[in-house]
Amino acid sequence: MTEEKVATNEFKLDPDSELRFEVENKNEKVTLELKSGLAEVFGTELVKGKKYEFSIGAKVAVYTFQGCTLELAGKTDVSYVAKETPMYQYINCHAAMENMREEAEKNDKRGPITMVVGPCDVGKSTLCRILLNYAARMGRRPIFVDLDVGQGHIAIPGTVGAISVERIADVVEGFTNKKAKASGIVINTCGWVKASGYKLLTHAAQAFEVDVILVLDQERLYNELVRDMPDFVKVVLLPKSGGVVERSQQQRNESRDQRVREYFYGNRTPLYPHSFEVKWCDAKIYKIGAPILPASCMPVGMKAEDNLTKLVAVSPGPSLLHHLLTNVDVDRQTITVLSPQPRPLPNTVLLLSDIQFMDSH
Incomplete structure (x- = not known):
């Protein structure tokens, strides 16, 4: 052959x-x-x-x-x-952020906090990656905050996370906190930008005290943020790249599963996760949010609580399968967890998300 x-x-x-x-x-x-x-x-x-x-x-x-x-x-x-790309506009954003970093370094203040927003499939994660890489090439150490729970670019889908993006430490200087302080933060967000999704964006902007919001490819969202943000927050409208590809729901699900597999099993470098049993009595499982009580169930004159952020205890059972639990033994009252580190669990309190994953290994 x-x-x-x-x-x-x-x-x-x-x-x-x-x-x-x-x-x-x-x-x-x-x-x-x-x-x-x-x-x-x-x-x-x-x-x-x-x-x-x-x-x-x-x-x-x-x-x-x-x-x-x-x-x-x-x-x-x-x-x-x-032949046509938005890279020069992205570079201009980086240059403006670098000027803000230099000013922060000079005055020993925190660097720019930048949030990237926009609907699904406009290149938010890619723009974050570009801005972070340019900052690192300038010798900065920005912090990347990922609020996109649907895909998960730091840990696994269903989680938020933050990492410091840095070069190899200098042989003489090592790592200096002052440099990290002036390097600022780049925040990635999910593509849910309407109704409650918009409220989450504005809440995140307030919680992180952002200085700059980069809006990709949606004038309506841009105008809403200009209207609702304080005057000191700079809101910038940017075009998306022509190379951005719109993904179907199936592609999104496959990408999410792949991210979970890579987290536990690695990609080019194989990883070997641990699987071990935990007794029901040794762990407390919670989820966020509970059904809203109808007004008819409340006493006269009383309003129902906002249950969307309420912490609700979850009883172990077969329904927990595929929430990174590979087995639930009702008779022995144990659950088998998939973990990147050996026993014991780092915390006995487990928070349940809606993301499910079937371990095929």
Whole structure:
């Protein structure tokens, strides 16, 4: 048998243009190589001559300021060169944030707190990644806050999280808190921007005391925030990239499951999670929110409580399966949990989310 030859395509990009490609087939792997010039992927510079491998689910945009030659090896579902990109506007946002960081550093104050908002599938997470990478390339250490519970870019879906984005520590200086203080925060949000979703956005803006809100691709949301935010909050409307792909509900579910698998089992580097039993009496399980009582059930003159944020105790049982519990033994009154660390649980209080995951390993 002769080995099948992998298709190779060469792309020559003019300055301020972008190579966009997608990989949707799980059996396909695509290799990207920078042959000449300078290029970056979402703010991360490519190393010339290094081969970068992408597989199922990859949606990549390779941007160049000065022009470059790229080589793609393997079968992509979509690949094309885009002449128009919003990257200069994104760069201007970064430059404005950097000016704010310099001012904060000079006066020993906190850096800019920036929140990225917009409907589903407009590139919020990508813009966050670009801004964070540019900040790190400037030697900053911004904090990334992820409030997108639907996808989860730091931990698993159903959770919020925060991480410090930093370079390797300096051999002499180590890590300096002052630099982290001036670097500021970049906040990613979910695509729920109407009704209660809008209230959550404005609540997050108030809670984090944001300085800047970047609105992607929705003038209505932009105008609502201009109306409702204090004068000191700068609200900026930005276009989405033409390479942003709208995902179906099935694709979102698959992406969510993949994020959970990667969290426990790793991606390129395999991880080995732990599975162990916990007695019902050793753990307390809660969920947030309870059904709203109808007014007819309340005494005359009394109003029903706001149960949306109420902490409600949950009794262990078979209904808890697939909430990262691999088994519920009613007779022995134990649950088997999937954990990234060995026993015991770091906390005996467990908070239940609506995200479910069936462990296929």
